[in-house]
Amino acid sequence: MSSNQPQSADNQAVPQSGLMQPMPNHTNKAMPDALVILFFVVLVAAIATHFIPAGFFEVVMNPDTNKKELVAGSFQFAEDYQGVPLFAEHGEIGFLNFAFEGMVSGSKWGSAIGVMMFIILTGGAFGIIMQTKAIDNGILTLINNTKQLEVMFIPLLFVLFSAGGAIFGMGEESIAFCIVLLPLMRALGYDGVVTVLVAYASTQIGFAASWMNPFSVAIAQGIADIPLMSGMNFRIVMWVVFTAVGVVFTMHYAAKIKRQPELSVCPDSSPIQGLDSLSNARFSKTDGLILSTFLAGIIWVIWGVIARGYYIPELASQFFTLGVVVGIFAIACGRMTINQVANAFKSGAKELLPAAMIVGMAKGIVIVLGGDQADQASVLNTLLHYTGQALGDLPQTLSAICMYLFQSVFNFFIASGSGQAALTMPIMAPLADILGLSRQIAVLAFQLGDGFTNIIIPTSAALIGCLGVCKVDWFVWAKFVWRFMLILAAISIAFIVVAVQIGFS
Numbered sequence: 001m002s003s004n005q006p007q008s009a010d011n012q013a014v015p016q017s018g019l020m021q022p023m024p025n026h027t028n029k030a031m032p033d034a035l036v037i038l039f040f041v042v043l044v045a046a047i048a049t050h051f052i053p054a055g056f057f058e059v060v061m062n063p064d065t066n067k068k069e070l071v072a073g074s075f076q077f078a079e080d081y082q083g084v085p086l087f088a089e090h091g092e093i094g095f096l097n098f099a100f101e102g103m104v105s106g107s108k109w110g111s112a113i114g115v116m117m118f119i120i121l122t123g124g125a126f127g128i129i130m131q132t133k134a135i136d137n138g139i140l141t142l143i144n145n146t147k148q149l150e151v152m153f154i155p156l157l158f159v160l161f162s163a164g165g166a167i168f169g170m171g172e173e174s175i176a177f178c179i180v181l182l183p184l185m186r187a188l189g190y191d192g193v194v195t196v197l198v199a200y201a202s203t204q205i206g207f208a209a210s211w212m213n214p215f216s217v218a219i220a221q222g223i224a225d226i227p228l229m230s231g232m233n234f235r236i237v238m239w240v241v242f243t244a245v246g247v248v249f250t251m252h253y254a255a256k257i258k259r260q261p262e263l264s265v266c267p268d269s270s271p272i273q274g275l276d277s278l279s280n281a282r283f284s285k286t287d288g289l290i291l292s293t294f295l296a297g298i299i300w301v302i303w304g305v306i307a308r309g310y311y312i313p314e315l316a317s318q319f320f321t322l323g324v325v326v327g328i329f330a331i332a333c334g335r336m337t338i339n340q341v342a343n344a345f346k347s348g349a350k351e352l353l354p355a356a357m358i359v360g361m362a363k364g365i366v367i368v369l370g371g372d373q374a375d376q377a378s379v380l381n382t383l384l385h386y387t388g389q390a391l392g393d394l395p396q397t398l399s400a401i402c403m404y405l406f407q408s409v410f411n412f413f414i415a416s417g418s419g420q421a422a423l424t425m426p427i428m429a430p431l432a433d434i435l436g437l438s439r440q441i442a443v444l445a446f447q448l449g450d451g452f453t454n455i456i457i458p459t460s461a462a463l464i465g466c467l468g469v470c471k472v473d474w475f476v477w478a479k480f481v482w483r484f485m486l487i488l489a490a491i492s493i494a495f496i497v498v499a500v501q502i503g504f505s
Helices: 034-048 095-103 113-131 134-145 150-168 173-187 192-208 217-223 232-259 285-308 312-332 338-368 379-392 396-410 417-435 439-455 461-469 474-502
Strands: 059-062 067-070
Touching: 034 095, 034 338, 034 417, 095 338, 113 134, 113 217, 113 312, 113 338, 113 417, 134 285, 150 173, 150 192, 150 232, 173 192, 173 461, 192 232, 192 439, 192 461, 192 474, 217 417, 217 439, 232 474, 285 312, 312 338, 338 417, 379 417, 396 417, 396 439, 396 474, 417 439, 439 461, 439 474, 461 474
Parallel strands: none
Antiparallel strands: 059 067
């Protein structure tokens, strides 16, 4: 998210390279793009409709929630069902119609069109916020102010980045912060692995344990038809625990290599050349104003959800408003021009356009299979029925754990929180109904499975980018971090068990 800024004293705090300038593409070219994978998933789905019969359930209206719920054991096969054709006319569904039909499906209240517009507007708003460099300057100032407090340096940054992942889905931005942090980490006696742990792994811990991430848990809750930010108290406790574990793990390794540098798993990782001195960072009144506005906006969003029941239309408008207000302050303070605000909004929306497209195309998969309505003929209902039968004999707790393991494996193929939510939650949410689990637990299994595996899977562009910047080979990283992944998995399963036992909803 970058565009040129006016050269005023107020914005000289950021080096000319800028934290949010486009980074080199370090993604593994051997791995196909998520859209390519989705295309072939749709192809398989279309072929499957010619071999797997469609079915439907009976549904009843729940008077307490005023929503339809399927009746367990009421599954029936549809008569005279035919698979989808290659191309369909007059608004019907065919294989080659999936992209358009998926993207225009639904309403402003949910997937796909509502979620897509939410992602694009929120991305534009954060494009403005990030382009002001206030967040960058705040982090750089924190770094400078903690140079004499090394024992607090790593924990403070780790918690800060984890909060970024939890609040606004920070991920790809970590590549830029790795560039800034690596020279300082090396100067303090640490290595590239510590840099990746602090600047990237922390964000994914926050991403996985989030109570409000608009690109993951919020989308999953919207698709599962449960209130946004519901279950917030449980998730905040979860975030605190996981973040604390991450800090302890990182500090243990950092302290070890500081005492004995020869124990570093990547001793040859060297600072990136050409960066201005971090001591040039300066936190101005404008930065304070913008960050205060940002914090007030987040409080407004939380208040709206809790006190007023705001949903996707209101949340999207809130984030848009936050971006506009920050842009006005940036213009008034000489930080940006009005055209630069507009360009930053477009750049931010552009960065998240692929995520929005994935949501729409993933919805196309569901449509090709017949849709996600329990009372309408769909191959999904047949798959749901037999999956429910397969898990039905298992205890509820074990079923929930299996959901988590499924989401963890699936994230390798679709390394996108929004895309994975759009693709899996239409199946997992009603499956939870069949198994007698709350849909909140299905969302919990999704966010934990989706988030933590981003720390190790080679299909994550952000991870590969951070490793490339810090000159850490992926195989070296995987060999180092797999034990940490086991710890995260064990704690995740423990939280899922607790959620089932307390009836988390």
